[in-house]
Amino acid sequence: MHNAQPWRFQYHRRRRVFHLRADLRGALPHSDPELRALHIGCGAALMNLRVAVAHEGWEADTRVLPDPRDPMLLASVTLTRPLGDEADPAALYPAVRTRHTSRYPFAETEIPGAVRAALVDAAHREHVALAFASGWHLQSVLELAQEAEARNLTDAGAAADLARFTRSADETRPATEGVPESAFGPRRRIGKAPVRDFAGGKPVPGRAAADFESVPNLALLSTSQDRPVDWLRTGQAVERVLLRATLDGLAASFVTQALEWRDLRWPLRDPMSGMAYVQMVLRLGYGPPGTRTPRRPVDDVLDLEP
Structure with missing residues (x-):
């Protein structure tokens, strides 16, 4: 909602694991008190990550809410091995930017x-x-x-x-x-x-x-x-x-x-x-494509860990 961008990613290089966490700077306390829309927004960002990972030739194991003790850890995406013949969802990649x-x-x-x-x-x-x-x-x-x-x-x-x-x-x-x-x-x-x-x-x-x-x-x-x-x-x-x-x-x-x-x-x-x-x-x-809206810089949404 409202281009709030309520997500933050962490990439652990050694383990080849992405973590997706909720960023409460993007919460809307009145319109989304249960954080339902926040979860939906983060789910959309997770889909884009899955598309990008497949585009780069990797299979991934995606788990949502992997730690019940940490509800703000919304998902983990582990790069497991090079992608085989199954290209889904890599074919969607050209649409991510457009x-x-x-x-x-x-x-x-x-x-x-x-x-x-x-x-x-x-x-x-x-x-x-x-x-x-x-x-x-x-x-x-x-x-x-x-x-x-x-x-x-x-x-x-x-x-x-x-x-x-x-x-x-x-x-x-x-x-x-x-x-x-x-x-x-x-x-x-x-x-x-x-x-x-x-x-x-x-x-x-x-x-x-x-x-x-x-x-x-x-x-x-x-x-x-x-x-x-x-x-x-x-x-x-x-x-x-x-x-x-x-x-x-x-x-x-x-x-x-x-x-x-x-x-x-x-x-x-x-x-x-x-x-x-x-x-x-x-x-x-069928109509005009939407106007580009701003996005947070990469270093504000992605942390690189050893």
Whole structure:
């Protein structure tokens, strides 16, 4: 959420082991009190590490939450041996640098069935279900996102979380994190696409307005349980789906507004499909690629150990 980058890696050279730890500088105390979104973000970073390791020709043994005594140690990735014929997930590597969240309008174009099937398979590889909302369920998800967006505009805690990672005048926020105004995207004039307004309803000089989709393509990712291990799986699935979507020419943005409110999250599910706990909602479509957002420097997210 909010490009908070809540992860830190340690690489132990002798043992060829990466440790992924939660970095609580990226926590959002009001919007994510249980650290669910933090785990999902770290899971996405873990997926990128797995992709990079495979790209460099290594097999890896990945374990999530490897030490029950240390809940902030989220995963370990051990390089075991040179990679064999199985290249998964190395093929996703070109998309790691080109994938950016797009807060622009998408075309009113249906995503082909073969592409949808590939995205469903990408999530399934991480033991997460993906389903596209349609009909009454799509309308319900849109209404819940709208309700959450309205709450966020008047909720002091949500406003504080947003301001911490967006306010240009906030000199306490490093320039290497957060969502700058250049990545807000245009203000919605008409349309039903649930794109978060990172301006918090305030005017931004020079910001354009645009017409968004009236029938957006929304994909919901869900798990059968709602534990930290499920959140980490979701993060890996989300990133795998986004990388696959990028290679297939799709743009994407996150629809997390309703997920941030306990009473709105449960109704997101489609009871007819057997969906359990919705962990993420993605807006997908054909449109402009997203604007690059800042990243922390390598020495701020990676420690090299003997």
